[in-house]
Amino acid sequence: MNAKLSQQPDTFGFNGNRTLAQTSPYQILLRAGSHLKLLKQVHAHIITTGRNHHLPLLTKLATSAISSGAILYAQKLFLRAPTVDGFLLSSLITAASKFHFPLQTVLFYRHMLARNISPTNYTYTSVIKACAQLQDPRTGRVVHCHILTNGFSLDQFVEAALVSFYAKIRELKFARKMFDEMPQKSIVSWNSMISGYEQNGFADEAIMLFAKMRELGVQFDSATLVSVLSACADTGALELGSWVHDYVKSNPISLDVVLGTALIHMYAKCGNVRKAQGVFELMDEPNVMAWTAMISGYGMHGFGKEAIDLFRLMINQGIYPNEITFVAVLSACAHAGLVQAGREAFAIMKNYGMMPGTEHHVCMVDMFGRMGLLSEAYHYIKDLFPVQPAPAVWTAMLGACKLHKNYDLGVEVADNLFAAEPDNAGHYVLLSNMYALAGQMERVEMVRNAAISKELKKPAGYSVIEIDQKAHLFSTGGMPHPESMAILQFLDELVQQIKAAGYVPVSEAIMHELEEEEKECALRYHSEKFAVAFGLLKTRQGVPIRIVKNLRICEDCHMAIKYISLVSKREICVRDKLRFHHFKDGSCSCKDFW
DNA sequence: CTAGGGTTAG
Structure with missing residues (x-):
């Protein structure tokens, strides 16, 4: 056995046979990884050994700090750096973008322009990605102009980033135009376009583009299939979804947690919970998203007990639930009439440091309301004070009043809903039905007139x-x-x-x-x-x-x-x-x- | 001495 391995490492992971001073500071930095505490020690070391003018070291220190989440620390390092070069700035930009600090990414880019440093294609991809994360069309278009004037518009990476950006800001026609005009389409640009359609509610277009990909013989990968599965889930396209599953099984594509979760979601939303369960059971290490997808799948099919049991199993396995997990659990309880289980799940949210949000309130009101516990539901809403109930909470309450034929309470709730969201055409049928049921014909007239004068059209059912x-x-x-x-x-x-x-x-x-x-x-x-x-x-x-x-x-x-x-x-x-x-x-x- | 674009749960 190697003797060195058995020695205890010190704070920096050394074997003890070399001192700090003898080791290159860069090596120390690499060993510190993204542990902020260690990084600060290295920073002190760099200062005490008089190397804080050394830009490459400061660059690595700052990007490591960003990877640990310490964006403020990195910004301070940058502002106190004796000089700044393009290497430092582009490293900061890529790191800030990669670790989801889009605002800081754009700020570093501004510094770069102010210092007249020429961005590279690396810089542009990161900044464009940040603009997409910020949902900032204006800045994104400005950066696009910079890309055009600096001659980077034919770079494969930059082009793919732009397609993704325009898709994410819902400029799908423009994204498609850029995509169609690309002489060389990388797989990432195909994936950006397909996912852009799916994410914005155009599942049919996503599926058609995938069909075109196959028609042209373009090789697709796991990321393509994940978006296609989401599109199948949206439209209920079980046959295509099953085809994807078969393809994954008979090709060297690893069924990782992302693809597995997409399959669970697809099967559940296409009506086949048992298949979803089969995929879930075969997963090596399901994460919180995979567990939540499965819980939610059970819930939407009315399998409340299965959903609760799976949630308990998840907790016992040490998986940390998040807000979305609780939405899935509470919704499952609501749809299965499991009021007691729902109360218990709601109560443990605070053990995980979570405050119930609108979605959770809707589930609770829905759960009480469906069971006919109207007064409990109504008190729940009143107890939210001083928080104003979201329109969706009133909608759930109104549905319960209608279901259990409590028209007096229904009218009061309808008045609240109408006041909270007078321009939502989706509520008009429910509102006017309730008023009509209660014999409040002048209120029916009021709703009708409001709809006509604002030219509101209720969404067409299909x-x-x-x-x-x-x-x-x-x-x-x-x-x-x-x-x-x-x-x-x-x-x-x-x-x-x-x-x-x-x-x-x-x-x-x-x-x-x-x-x-x-x-x-x-x-x-x-x-x-x-x-x-x-x-x-x-x-x-x-x-x-x-x-x-x-x-x-x-x-x-x-x-x-x-x-x-x-x-x-x-x-x-x-x-x-x-x-x-x-x-x-x-x-x-x-x-x-x- | 460095760093890319696309993908999962309500």
Whole structure:
């Protein structure tokens, strides 16, 4: 055995056979790594040995300090440096950008310009990345101008950084234009473009660009697939998502924690929790994000107990939960009616040094409200004082009032919601329904007038069903499906059948007046009924029907689909804005907690 | 003596 290895290292990791003074300060710095305490000792050493004029040393010291998170220390070092050169500044810029100090990155860049030091391509990529992190289009465009005038616009790295920047500030058309005009497209620029689409809600474009990549035979990698999986999760594209999983299994792509988490998320959001579970169980070292993805997957399918058990297991394994983990846990409790477990989880947040935020408040109110504990929910909101409840908290409370038919409280809550967010068109249906239910017709009129005068349009509801790898979209507002007539006829027959089985449409009287236009529309049913009918027409008996809807499913459709699952003897799975509904034999997995 | 662009959970 090597004798040196058995010797105890001193503070700087030496074996004791050389003294500090004999070792090069640079070596000491390297050994100090990113431990701020050690770095400060090295700094003192540098000063006492009279080497604080040595720029390369100061540079390494400052970048190490940044890597330890001590950006202020690095800034002080910089300001007190006897001289400054381009090497020091570009090192500071890249380090500050890499360790997520975008504001300081831009400030160092300003120093560079003020001292007339020419930036390099390294500098530009870092600064552009910082502008993206800051969501600062103005500075980013200025830097883009500098790039053009200094002749760096054809650098592969700089170009990829610019595409990523424009995608991240939601200038997707411009990002795509730059991307299309790139003579040499690196894999990173493809990935920037695909992830840019996905992150900004254009999952279809992300999937189409990936298809183009395959068509052109461009090699993709793990980062590409992660973004594609997110896009599949967004749209419910299970077939493509499964293809990605198979590809990963049969190719030398390591299933790391990032890719694993993306797969869990995809399977959960495409309706297949068991597959998500399978991926999770195969992961070597799931981190907090992987655990949270799995907990949330259970939650959105109504498996509250599984979610709670997994959360407990996570804690026992010493994984530190974060705010998002608690959102997933509380939401799982809300969707499964596990009030006691939810209270306990909420109570331990403070053990982890966390203050509940809006999302947690929404979950708690939702949880109490769904269970009919309206007064508990309402007191929860009142106890937030002096914190003003966010509109989403009022929305949860309003939904609970409607579900449990407490119209007096509902009107009060609706007034609060309307006052808190008068311009949100998404609330109008819920608001005016509540006022109509309470017989407050002058308030219905007020909401309606506000909507008209502000030209607010509620988001159009749509449902998507994937059949033979092709997505079919049904919407009350958009283009009719080419087979509308046949589907409508089939749907009418279906409605007769479920009426015979006991289905009673939810009374038109409580439907809100604003929906008048919708009733006149050629599509006389909500999009999810249409999608279900289409699915029944196009798939064989025994094949489950999977629908993705952008809004929450309404009471009438929920009831109707329960009956449809009964008369057609089909499993029907609907993902709405919040959660999954698995319909089978006339009942729904949500136990009517929707 | 140095440092790049893209990817995960609500």
